[in-house]
Amino acid sequence: MESLGDVLKQWSGGQRMQARADQLREELMDDPLIVKLRSSYTELSDAVLRRNLNLLYQYRNEHRSCTHCPGLDRCPNALEGHYTMLAAEERGAGGEVGLVDRKVPCRKLLARRHEQQLRSRVRSFYMDEAAQAGGYSADEILEKDLERAKAVGKLMQYIDLTRREGLQRRGLYLAGKFGTGKTYLMGYMLSELAKAGYSGVIVYMPEFVEDLKSMFQEPHRIRETIELMKETDLLVFDDIGAENLNPWVRDHVLGTILNYRMNRKPTFYTSNQDLDVLERHFSFTSKDGDELHKGQRLMDRVRPFVDYVLVGGTNKRGAD
Known part of the structure; x- marks a missing residue:
């Protein structure tokens, strides 16, 4: 000037x-x-x-x-x-x-700083950054597909409960067909609760598991990753059950994280599989074959600590 x-x-x-x-x-x-x-x-x-x-x-x-x-x-x-x-x-x-x-x-700078502060409370691993940058719309959550209205209602109740009573010990397990908006719903929840001061992490499981395998020779990175997921207020495992699991990831990564969080902090999941199918997935690895007791042991850290929510609707991927 x-x-x-x-x-x-x-x-x-x-x-x-x-x-x-x-x-x-x-x-x-x-x-x-x-x-x-x-x-x-x-x-x-x-x-x-x-x-x-x-x-x-x-x-x-x-x-x-x-x-x-x-x-x-x-x-x-x-x-x-x-x-x-x-x-x-x-x-x-x-x-x-x-x-x-x-x-x-x-005011515009203050609004930008506030938005950046909210975004800093939610970390994502291997998620679509472009989709996240677009933000989340309450109107879209409620109106885009009436078949998922029941699931949306339960999500809204959970957000309201956390705002009123503080961090819960139980999380949500969103199950449904491919493309029904489960990840979007979880992102909306993290975004809304970030406004209440809660931190969150959302992890796309298939790519996360593959990256963990590549980190095997970098134990410090693995420790940092596990500690972050143990301590964050809200943890979402997105598309769980679609990953190529091995015994080490199941027992020493997922098992460690979930064992710490149960009865402490809520963990959330999205999946195309129900809980019984997920247990069978955890029970079989390409290396050791069937290990039913290990799958059941991991599910004992999942099943009792979530409310199962079926997300209905049609595939929205690629829709305008």
């Missing part, structure tokens, strides 16, 4: 420049914003105001920019997303009153 001095430099010297300076000063002092400032701080002398013409000019212009805001990314003010506020303040031993300025964040 140009200063008053920059404007005056565009004029040639002598009487013409002085006349232009007097005109600009007069226009500035007659501006309603400056008139209001002077009426609020009657102790400000004309001499002080004359010494701070550049500050008054910036103050006036930044408020004009905010009135016709072109958006944060095109903010013309000296400090992006901020505007200048002026006040009178005593300075020095003599008690002279001077003009002081401070930068105030605008």
Whole structure:
């Protein structure tokens, strides 16, 4: 943003420049914003105001920019997303009153910071970042498919219960056909509860399990990942049952996480399979074949700690 001095430099010297300076000063002092400032701080002398013409000019212009805001990314003010506020303040031993300025964040910047803060509370692993960036709509949750209305009702009740009573120990198990919006519902829940201050992690299981196998030689990364999932307020395992499981992931990763969280913090799941099919999935690995007791042991950390919710509806993947 140009200063008053920059404007005056565009004029040639002598009487013409002085006349232009007097005109600009007069226009500035007659501006309603400056008139209001002077009426609020009657102790400000004309001499002080004359010494701070550049500050008054910036103050006036930044408020004009905010009135016709072109958006944060095109903010013309000296400090992006901020505007200048002026006040009178005593300075020095003599008690002279001077003009002081401070930068105030605008509403759009505050809204962006709030959104970023909410997003920082929810971490995702191997999820569609573009879909998450689009946000979540309560109208879409409720109206897009009436066949899932019962499931949506239970989700809304859970969100409301957590807001009223605090973090629950039980989670939800959303089961249903491919593409019925189970992941979207879980993302909506995390987004809404982030507003209440809760942290969340959502993990796409098929890719997560494959990545864990590649981390086998990096135990510190595995420990960090497990600790994050143990400690987050809300943990969602998305598309569980679709992963290519091995005994190590089942017993030492999933088992460790779920053993810690049960009776402490809620864990959530989305799946195309019901709980009985999931137990059979946990009981068989490509390496060791059937291990029914190990599958049952893991399910003992899932089944008693979730409410089963069937999500009806049609496949929405690729729909407008």
